[in-house]
Amino acid sequence: MGTLPETKIDYSVHPRVNSTDPIPPRPRPSTPAHVISSDAEAIEIAERLAAKFREGAALHDREGLLPLAELDEYSQSGLWSINVPKAYGGPDVSYATLAKMIEIIAAADPAIAQITQNHLAIVGTVELDGTEEQKKLFFGWALQGLRYGNAFSEGKSKNVAVFETKVRFEGDDAIVDGEKFYTTGALLSHVVPIVAVSEEGHGYLVFAERDTPGLTVTNNWSSFGQRTTASGSVKLEGVRVPKVRAVKIESFDRPTIGGPVSQIIQSAIDLGIARSAIEDTITFIKTRSRPWIDSGKETAGEDLFTIAAIGDLEIRLHAAEALLEIAGRAIDKARADQTLENVSEATIKTGESKVLTTEIAILATNKLFELAGTRSTLAEHGLDRHWRNARVHTLHDPVRWKFYHVGNYYLNGIHPPRHAWN
Structure with a gap:
């Protein structure tokens, strides 16, 4: 953490989010990506x-x-x-x-x-x-090393699970028409997988290369948080790809780890935001904050209430960290043996993780300013990004429903629903 530098930026080299300047598809990597060994x-x-x-x-x-x-x-x-x-x-x-x-x-x-x-x-x-x-x-x-973006969610549909985007098949081709929003990764991807529904009502994941004719990615993400995800919109007008690139989605018709895998990544992002906010809070208190007049202390770090608040944040952070790992191990178990019981356990543990990571992300990014003091709000420090990022990203899949599904599972033995948002 430090003061933001005054930097001259070449925007032709460093394009901006929500800019009208066109951003061409990224070139494919010239060499294969590294393969991790462990x-x-x-x-x-x-x-x-x-x-x-x-x-x-x-x-x-x-x-x-x-x-x-x-x-x-x-x-x-x-x-x-x-x-x-x-x-x-x-x-x-x-x-x-x-x-x-x-x-x-x-x-x-x-x-x-x-x-x-x-x-x-x-x-x-x-x-x-x-x-x-x-x-x-x-x-x-x-x-x-090709990157997959996404064209899943639709900003105008009744809810997140309703898809107006259609796919039809002509010979060996799949043809897609529709509009998407919240398309994180699409702008800077090599391939854009599209969720679309056939005339028979079957869902498909259709892989279209970023420069496919009829596929237009618009750089119009204007949220105050997670700004540089470029999660704008995609328009699909007669996008034609080989039929083999249309994967029929059936994993939510049976017990699978599809939902928990999606959710644990969201949980991990929120935990990372919380960790960074707490680290910056501690650094700021040590280097820039002043002790409160009633504390009688020489430094802000000696304030008894500040010390206790940092202790509380660290305990909550470590609890969220532990439950994230527990959820990951539960997913591993369910992946190896995808029974209803194992998948439900993975879903519930991941839901519990998302509750704790959401809570610590919001708490830590609020406490940053309370504990570090007014000067921590100055634009030169850029610390407001933590709160904005936490506030926006934790809206992804509301945790108020996690409490319900967790309670219903333990109290009544009701298995949680299976979809990408759970």
Whole structure:
């Protein structure tokens, strides 16, 4: 944490979010991405990258700079293929490790971490629903270093599970028409997987390359938090791809880990935001805050109430961290044996994790200013990004329903619903 530098920025090299300037599709990587060999290596690489990403996070947020170079290095590092099965050349790490990796990246820059979310969830969907031909194709693309964006949610539909986007099949082609919003990752991706519904009512995940004719990504994300995710909109007008690239989604018709995998990544992002906020709070108190007049202390760090508040934050953070790992291990167990009981346990544990990570993210980013004092709100420090990021990202899948599903499971033995938002 430090004062934001006064920097002259070349916006032709560093494009901005919500800009009218066109951003062309990213070139495919010239060499295959690194393949990670172990869980330990995944964590080591995440920590190394996080140290780099942290340096520019506040400036990127303030100026709305899209993380082009960072994403290229990130996706080439091998971390974007860590859940590709070993049978297809991937490292196949534990989902507890995957969640820890996301937390580490999110503590440095949660927008960069969120851009990864849909890609990893899509890799998981391919494992659950893809044909053998599709698995070889899409796992192979991920191992090459191609980034998957998304065109899932729709801003005008009745709820998040209602899709107006349609897919029809003509010979060997799949053709998609519709509009999408909250398309995190699409702008800076190589491939945009699209959720669409056939005339028969079946859901499909249709993989279209970013430069496919008829696919238009608009850089119009205007949220006050998670600004540089570029989670704007996608328009689909007669987008035509080979039929083999349309994966029929059936993983929510049976017990699978599809929902928990999506949710644990969201939980890890919130935990990373909380961790970073607490670290910046402690640093600010030690280096810039003044003691309150009634404390009788020489430094802000000696204030008894401040000490107790930091202790409370750390305890809550560690509890959330522990439950995130428990959820990851439960997903691993369910992945190996996808019974209704195992999948429900993974869903519930992941829901419990999301409750705690949401609560500590909101609490920590509020307490930052209360404990660090008025001067911590000055624009030069850029600390408001923590609260804005937490407030926006924790809106992803409301935790008020997590309490209900968890309670209903333990009290009444009711299995939780199966969908991507649970």
